Amino acid sequence: MIVLLGLVILVAAVIAGVAGVLANGGHAHEVTHFAVFGYHVTGSTGTLFLYGIVVGALAMAGLSMLLAGARRTSRHGRAARQDLRQSRRETAAVSADRDDLIGQRDTARAYTASTLGDDGTARNGSDPGLRRPSLFARLFGRRPASPRAAPQPAPPASQTPVPAAQPEPPAGRAPAGQALASASAPAE
Numbered sequence: 534m535i536v537l538l539g540l541v542i543l544v545a546a547v548i549a550g551v552a553g554v555l556a557n558g559g560h561a562h563e564v565t566h567f568a569v570f571g572y573h574v575t576g577s578t579g580t581l582f583l584y585g586i587v588v589g590a591l592a593m594a595g596l597s598m599l600l601a602g603a604r605r606t607s608r609h610g611r612a613a614r615q616d617l618r619q620s621r622r623e624t625a626a627v628s629a630d631r632d633d634l635i636g637q638r639d640t641a642r643a644y645t646a647s648t649l650g651d652d653g654t655a656r657n658g659s660d661p662g663l664r665r666p667s668l669f670a671r672l673f674g675r676r677p678a679s680p681r682a683a684p685q686p687a688p689p690a691s692q693t694p695v696p697a698a699q700p701e702p703p704a705g706r707a708p709a710g711q712a713l714a715s716a717s718a719p720a721e
Contacts, residue, residue: 550586554579 557579564581567574574581 550582554583554586557582 558577560577562578564574564576564578567581574584
């Protein structure tokens with residue numbers, strides 16, 4: 534609706550400007566003794582009115598550019614303020630979570646201190662060895678040895694695989710396993 538109203542006003546202004554220029558022409562409407570920035574304007578009052586229209590249009594274009602820039606800057610500022618408010622809300626939520634965790638940690642420490650005696654034994658009779666190891670012990674402590682596999686019972690003779698026949702070594706050479714064994718044995 535506002536765009537349509539603006540268009541009607543613009544068309545009315547153009548019609549009034551053209552009528553004013555055409556109605557004020559000729560020798561009867563001559564301009565005398567008029568200067569702008571040292572430039573002497575000559576012609577009719579219609580020509581002067583046309584110059585006024587051009588200067589007014591340029592002024593409106595400059596003003597609209599100025600307002601558009603201010604509007605854009607305002608939008609950027611508004612967006613930055615909204616982002617800042619969101620960031621502050623998130624920071625407050627994280628700080629509240631941190632404070633809750635600190636409170637839980639302090640409560641757990643106080644409980645642990647109240648249930649253990651000075652010698653590390655539990656006051657209530659429970660075994661402190663049943664507690665989980667500390668974080669340091671879990672990260673850097675020795676890992677328990679993996680349980681060795683129990684020996685498997687030998688399969689029945691009917692299921693034992695038959696070893697493949699191995700070729701005989703050439704004469705004068707010992708099998709590879711014996712050569713290594715004799716090389717690593719200490720000389721007597």
